Amino acid sequence: MTKILLTGVSGAMGCMLQQVIAAIPDCEVVAGFDQKENDALAFPVYTDLANCQEKVDVIIDFSHFKAFPGIFAYAKANKLPIVIATTGLSQEDLSAIDAGSKEIPIFKTANMSLGINLLAKALMEMAGKLESGFDIEIIEKHHNKKIDAPSGTALLLADAVNDGLAQKKDYTFGRHGRDCKRTENEMGIHAIRGGTIAGEHTVIFAGNDEIIEVKHTALSKKVFAEGAVKAALYLVDKKPGLYDMSMVVSD
Ligand SMILES: NC(=O)C1=CN([C@@H]2O[C@H](COP(=O)(O)OP(=O)(O)OC[C@H]3O[C@@H](n4cnc5c(N)ncnc54)[C@H](OP(=O)(O)O)[C@@H]3O)[C@@H](O)[C@H]2O)C=CC1
Numbered sequence: 001m002t003k004i005l006l007t008g009v010s011g012a013m014g015c016m017l018q019q020v021i022a023a024i025p026d027c028e029v030v031a032g033f034d035q036k037e038n039d040a041l042a043f044p045v046y047t048d049l050a051n052c053q054e055k056v057d058v059i060i061d062f063s064h065f066k067a068f069p070g071i072f073a074y075a076k077a078n079k080l081p082i083v084i085a086t087t088g089l090s091q092e093d094l095s096a097i098d099a100g101s102k103e104i105p106i107f108k109t110a111n112m113s114l115g116i117n118l119l120a121k122a123l124m125e126m127a128g129k130l131e132s133g134f135d136i137e138i139i140e141k142h143h144n145k146k147i148d149a150p151s152g153t154a155l156l157l158a159d160a161v162n163d164g165l166a167q168k169k170d171y172t173f174g175r176h177g178r179d180c181k182r183t184e185n186e187m188g189i190h191a192i193r194g195g196t197i198a199g200e201h202t203v204i205f206a207g208n209d210e211i212i213e214v215k216h217t218a219l220s221k222k223v224f225a226e227g228a229v230k231a232a233l234y235l236v237d238k239k240p241g242l243y244d245m246s247m248v249v250s251d
Pocket residue numbers: 007008009010011012013014033034035036061062063064065066067084085086087088109110111112113224
């Protein structure tokens with residue numbers, strides 16, 4: 001039985017993960033972490049990880065960028081594998097993750113769906129072939145409770161496009177103004193927020209007299225929770241290192 005410590009346990013993704021994990025026979029949530037206490041759950045919820053007494057095999061982190069440094073320090077101090085799904089991380093956090101991957105197994109992706117991770121690979125190839133004559137823009141849509149913009153996934157897709165280009169693009173976040181004509185070396189990234197949209201990402205390649213649009217839609221948060229549990233079960237007996245969804249798919 002794989003024992004999971006769930007961070008952000010009372011949040012939208014934390015609740016979805018509890019449902020998904022309850023339906024899987026070989027894993028269970030043994031402890032939670034959040035900024036508020038929660039006595040309504042079948043396992044203890046800590047507001048300070050130093051108080052966690054349970055034996056844990058792996059951490060799944062869907063929390064908040066402000067909580068991340070403390071959670072990551074706890075994972076390292078206790079040599080625990082960690083699945084990192086939280087977005088909006090700082091450059092400092094990202095450097096700490098790179099360095100930490102020499103000490104513990106880390107699975108990190110801004111999007112736990114299989115579709116987005118396959119799309120990223122396809123975009124890298126497309127970008128290389130459409131290098132000249134196509135302007136590339138990304139539009140992401142999310143629910144009105146999302147904190148960070150653009151989404152981590154939009155950045156992941158933009159980086160994948162750039163990985164396929166010989167001439168890397170600069171990112172333009174949103175566009176407005178009287179004098180802001182598009183230049184050839186920019187990639188626009190645009191964020192829309194509203195209602196309960198689980199997550200939609202469209203990458204547009206706009207050329208002369210033709211347009212290619214590639215779109216991924218998450219129909220609910222369940223797809224992210226299921227991907228995260230798969231990642232946790234994959235990670236639990238791995239050596240220290242940095243892992244991502246492409247490895248789960250090919251394993
Ligand atoms: N990689 C992926 O596939 C996905 C990633 N995400 C990312 O996961 C994260 C969580 O998303 P979601 O569940 O929708 O967000 P929610 O805001 O619903 O949940 C976040 C949880 O973290 C808690 N929290 C906030 N600040 C702190 C803090 N300083 N210390 C401890 N706990 C804190 C919140 O508590 P409180 O309610 O009191 O604020 C809440 O319980 C986001 O970064 C999101 O972008 C989401 C979906 C998919």
